[in-house]
Amino acid sequence: MRFFKVFLASFLAFIAFTAICFFILLIMIGRAITPEKVTISPNSVLVLETGQSYNEQNVVNPLAKLINNESAEPPGLYQLVRLIENAASDDNIKGIYLKVNGNPNGFASTEELRNALLRFRKSKKFVYAYGEVMDQNAYYLASAADKVYLNPKGGVDFTGFASQVMFLKGTLDKLEIKPEIFYCGKFKSATEPLRETQMTEANRIQTTQFLGELYGTFLKGIGTARNIDTATLHGYANENLIQEPADALKYKLVDGLKYDDEVVAELKSKTGIKQDEEVSLVTLGKYNSGTDLSSGSGEGRIALIYAEGDIIGGESDRDKTIASEDYIREIRKAREDKNIKAIVFRVNSGGGSALASEVIWRELSLAKKVKPIVVSMGDYAASGGYYISCMADSIFAEPNTLTGSIGVFGVMFNMQDFFKNKVGVTFDGVKTAPYADLGSMGRPLTEAEKRFIQNGVDSTYASFKSRVVAGRKLNPAIVDSIAQGHVWSGLQAKELGLVDRIGGINEALACAAKLAKLSEYRLREYPESKISISRLVQTFSGNMRAQMVKQELGANYEIYQQVKDVQQLHGDIQARMPFKYNF
Known part of the structure; x- marks a missing residue:
């Protein structure tokens, strides 16, 4: 009888504990879902981290708010474009600070963001970019800024584009796995990794064509922004001239070699803040929470x-x-x-x-x-x-x-x-x-x-x-x-x-x-x-x-x-x- 009493008491305690945890979880999620009221102070600078990956649509992750992790709930690509557009007319935002740390986004997504930054500059507000090490996709985005600064001990990758395909046929042969492949279209290269050990001539031709087009867009965008003709930029890559930070400055890919604190000091000057005061750097997550992006007007x-x-x-x-x-x-x-x-x-x-x-x-x-x-x-x-x-x-x-x-x-x-x-x-x-x-x-x-x-x-x-x-x-x-x-x-x-x-x-x-x-x-x-x-x-x-x-x-x-x-x-x-x- 005593065993059953102890068992029943333990079982009821377990149920009560589970119920309490469940309600606490609901309260936490409710708080996470309820948007926090955020006020953007005057003379603020919006900070964009280029290392963030942006999906097409907003990522809804209430748990991110509980652990205060903004990167776990980034805005969607078009949401970010609208935030940048809103910042252009927001009197509290004086400019954008682009912290360049890689760029995992695709070429077209980067183009969309880059165009949004170029439109932002038309509002006569500034865009400053700073990075320690800039890969080519990150630099392409950074080149939309008024000023591009590089860490004195950092670097810019400017070596041209390459496309590499991994082939699995040799592995399948060793494992004695035989793929039986059926396809239409001589350029349909999706099955090549299973049936070839290198690119077919047709695939090499098409990849060379579209890679050249992508590279041409890359050079044209940078050339227009930095006032350098594309042939010159092509030469930089062909001769591997950008090896040291000083090279990036010499060949006008960047405007200066500075540390982060020096860039922040310049931001203070741009916003009229005294050097002994803190500049208001607004993260993208905070700005997203404090901004009401109107979906337009009208009945349609x-x-x-x-x-x-x-x-x-x-x-x-x-x-x-x-x-x-x-x-x-x-x-x-x-x-x-x-x-x-x-x-x-x-x-x-x-x-x-x-x-x-x-x-x-x-x-x-x-x-x-x-x-x-x-x-x-x-x-x-x-x-x-x-x-x-x-x-x-x-x-x-x-x-x-x-x-x-x-x-x-x-x-x-x-x-x-x-x-x-x-x-x-x-x-x-x-x-x-x-x-x-x-x-x-x-x-x-x-x-x-x-x-x-x-x-x-x-x-x-x-x-x-x-x-x-x-x-x-x-x-x-x-x-x-x-x-x-x-x-x-x-x-x-x-x-x-x-x-x-x-x-x-x-x-x-x-x-x-x-x-x-x-x-x-x-x-x-x-x-x-x-x-x-x-x-x-x-x-x-x-x-x-x-x-x-x-x-x-x-x-x-x-x-x-x-x-x-x-x-x-x-x-x-x-x-x-x-x-x-x-x-």
């Missing part, structure tokens, strides 16, 4: 739908994933809402499932029948990313967006020899029809099965091209010539008719408003942010797991990630870019 609304990441079928609760069923719902909501007069579809994706791309294309096509659709392309809008873009009334891309890659492929893995010879596993079974086990990794495909799969790939490729022909109103022969899996820069895509105009999200919204005949409008953003305890726990555990793997593998993490990507390819027809371009 424009939907801005963010589509970022891999395209997959079904539903997903992961960030940076374009799940077909989720996006059908979001697009349908925007289509059926009579207050929404136009849709801007922001695409930042290298593609994924061809079927999921077709499903999303269908829903966008239905929406196009009742209201204008404008696409704004981010770093990538290629392969499946272009599939879901091609039906738009108008398409905008940055000059350094990577797009096109109109082609598809399928991969099946024959792991019979691996299982048998490496781990001692064999397979046997029965079936009711000759092709009931088609797709099994435990045996090679028959010639008939190979024909079936190639026919499916050919049919999907033909459908993809037909969507482009109809959406872009191009001759089928022209589409066939510029398809073939060829990757193009935004500038090249505009010349070919795959893109209508060069510009960012602001330009796409202006175009949508014009098509919808709206002089004023409010902005409605999708997908709408959802906060739940399960999502918070999942996000937290996922981030922790990823960080642990990265820490353990170090430089080998990219190899691990690429192998994981390969595992996901088995069986489905893919409209996807090469795994990753490393620049």
Whole structure:
């Protein structure tokens, strides 16, 4: 009897403790979600850290507020652009201090931010940049500043662009894993890491072309900002002239060699603050909390739908994933809402499932029948990313967006020899029809099965091209010539008719408003942010797991990630870019 009394008391205590912890957690989350009232003092300087990675949409992470970690809840890319625009007209903000410490953002995202800084300077407010070590992507962003300062013992990387592809064929051969590959388009290089040990000539040609375009945009932007002709800048890289901080100053890439405290002292002078007083440096997180970004005025609304990441079928609760069923719902909501007069579809994706791309294309096509659709392309809008873009009334891309890659492929893995010879596993079974086990990794495909799969790939490729022909109103022969899996820069895509105009999200919204005949409008953003305890726990555990793997593998993490990507390819027809371009 005493045992049961003790057990019951302990059990009740456990329940009470759990309930108390649960309510405390709810209170903490409630406090985290409730925005803290922030006041921006006069003569403030907005601080932007270039080392922060910005997703297309805001990251909602209430736990970040609890641990006071602003970098865990950064604004979305367009949110940041609007914050910079707001700062230009904010009397309390006198300038921007750009702390240059790497730049993990893609080329087109960097272009969007850089253009926002250049527009900010037109308000006659200053932008100062300071860094210890500036890689090329970080320096490109910094070059938009009035003044660029470098640590006297730091450095600027100015050696040109390179693209490197990692090939897995040798590893697969050693493991006796035989990929059976089916593809359409001579430039469709996504499967090359599995079937080649070096770049094919076609892939080398296309990569040389678009890399040259990206580099040309890079040099032109810096040349205009620093008043140096692009041929001279090209010479700096070719001759490797920028080796020491003094070289960067000598060749006018920077305006001075200073330490952080010296730059802060100059900021004090610019804002009229005495040297013995503290300058008000406002972090981006604080400014975001203290700024009400009005979504506009008027009765009409424009939907801005963010589509970022891999395209997959079904539903997903992961960030940076374009799940077909989720996006059908979001697009349908925007289509059926009579207050929404136009849709801007922001695409930042290298593609994924061809079927999921077709499903999303269908829903966008239905929406196009009742209201204008404008696409704004981010770093990538290629392969499946272009599939879901091609039906738009108008398409905008940055000059350094990577797009096109109109082609598809399928991969099946024959792991019979691996299982048998490496781990001692064999397979046997029965079936009711000759092709009931088609797709099994435990045996090679028959010639008939190979024909079936190639026919499916050919049919999907033909459908993809037909969507482009109809959406872009191009001759089928022209589409066939510029398809073939060829990757193009935004500038090249505009010349070919795959893109209508060069510009960012602001330009796409202006175009949508014009098509919808709206002089004023409010902005409605999708997908709408959802906060739940399960999502918070999942996000937290996922981030922790990823960080642990990265820490353990170090430089080998990219190899691990690429192998994981390969595992996901088995069986489905893919409209996807090469795994990753490393620049």
